[in-house]
Amino acid sequence: MSFARTYGPACLLVFLLLGVWEAVARIVNLGFILPSPTSVILKLLELKDVLFLEHLPATxxxxxxxxxxxxxxGVGIAVWMNLNRTIERTFYPLLISSQTIPIIALAPIFVLWFGYSIWSKVVVTVLITFFPITVNTYDGLKRASKNYQDLLLTMGANKRHIFFKLQVPASLPYFFSGLKVAVTLSVIGAAIGEWIGSQAGLGYFSRRMMTQFDGAGVFAPIVLLSLLGISLFVIVILLEKMLLKWRKFD
Incomplete structure (x- = not known):
């Protein structure tokens, strides 16, 4: 299947939305509220040194x-729950409950605890990203075929053999599915942490531009954050295809 046939409709829709955005921004002519895509690109080129050399590495x-x-x-808890039924009954409800807490409300508390160091942002990122990794990996471990388990047992396999020879390979596609979600959420978590309290980073720079009523300056680091998330997602896909050659990919 050709690239144009696969991604053509999505690219066409993106260019259409950008065209509409450009036209509306020029009609409204309020750059500090709705900057045009061309002004955002120009601002990105203007600020490339400070964004790429200082704030992007921090993020x-x-x-x-x-x-x-x-x-x-995430993987540690998933394996632990898979091996111990009591641990599963103890931790699984807590995992679900942890996702009902608005992380953005906890971010200021982490700033109080860790200050403006990198760890206040890292904790926010971890709280947002560990859940899909844990749940997907755990589901993958549980999805290992019972028939294959019985076959291995009849061949003299013990629990360790079943875990490494059957459950781990069965859980890898689920792990990568969770990781795909986690890498995109990690960009959001880092940006939230930088917005709340930071001295560097793309989220911090966007907030600083907002205080100066620079609309294009606000959007420029957001564009970089979006491209960063897409790049991480593609890297995970390539890594998955490289490690799981036995799995059929369309």
């Missing part, structure tokens, strides 16, 4: 650190 470091911690915690 990326938060995302990488937050995702790393989320993967360790």
């Amino acid at each position: 990326v470091s938060i995302i990488i650190l937050g995702l790393t911690i989320s993967i360790i915690i």
Whole structure:
């Protein structure tokens, strides 16, 4: 299937929306409220040095650190719940309840606890991203075929063999599905943390431009955040295809 046939309709829709946005922005002519896409691009080029050399690395470091911690915690809890029924009954309701708390309301508390250091932003990112990783990995471990488990048991396999030979491979597609969600949420978590309290980062820079009523300056780092999220999503997809060669991808 050709690239044009696969992604053509989506690209056409994006260009159409950008065209409508450009036309409306020029008609309204209130750049501090609704900047046009061309003015945002020009502002992005104007601020490229400060955005790419100072604020983008700060945001990326938060995302990488937050995702790393989320993967360790999420996979660890999922495996623990899979191995112990009591742990599952204890932690699973708490996992669900943790997602009912508005993270943006907790972000100022983390600033009080950790100050303006990187850790206040990392904690926000972890709280947002660990849930899809945990739940999807746990579901994948539980979806391992019972028939294959019985077959392995008849062949003399123990629990360790079943876990590494059957459950882990079965859970990998689910893990990557959760990771795809987590990487996009990590950008949101980092931006929220930087908005609430930070001295660097794309979210911080967007908030600073807002205090100066610079509409294009507000949108420029947001565009970078969006591109960052898309890039991370593509990287996960490529990593999934590389590691799961046995799985059929359309």
